[in-house]
Amino acid sequence: MRAVLQRVKSARVEVDGNVVGSIGHGLLVFVGIGADDSKKDIDYIVNKTINLRIFGDEKSKFNLSLLDIGGEVLLVSQFTLFGDCRKGRRPSFSGAA
Incomplete structure (x- = not known):
């Protein structure tokens, strides 16, 4: 399993001009699931994502997690991570689930 996290003030996903997902302050997470991934891998990524201290405190020091700030998550499936x-010269995506 692979994930790319991006801190955002807001984010949204549109499909054919319709908003299908949106959040305020929090994390935009692109996740790729591999053919061999298990529930254990999912649990690890979820735990890491919500507890990673990548938000600034009052001194602008990376000291706060998503849970600490009460942030939101927008999860986007991204098989191209595999x-x-x-x-x-052509990428293979056979490892993606």
């Missing part, structure tokens, strides 16, 4: 470009 793109394998080691062979040839």
Whole structure:
């Protein structure tokens, strides 16, 4: 499992001009699930995401987690995180679930 986290003041996902998901202050998380991933991997990523101290405190020091700030999460499936470009010039996505 692979995840890319982005701190956001707000974020939204649109499909065909319709908003299908939106959040205020929090994390935009792009997640790729591999063919061999298990519930244990999901639990690890969730725990890491909500407890990672990447938000600034009153001294602008990275000291607060998503839970500490009461932030929101927007999760976006991103199978391209499993793109394998080691062979040839076209990525393979066979490792994605």
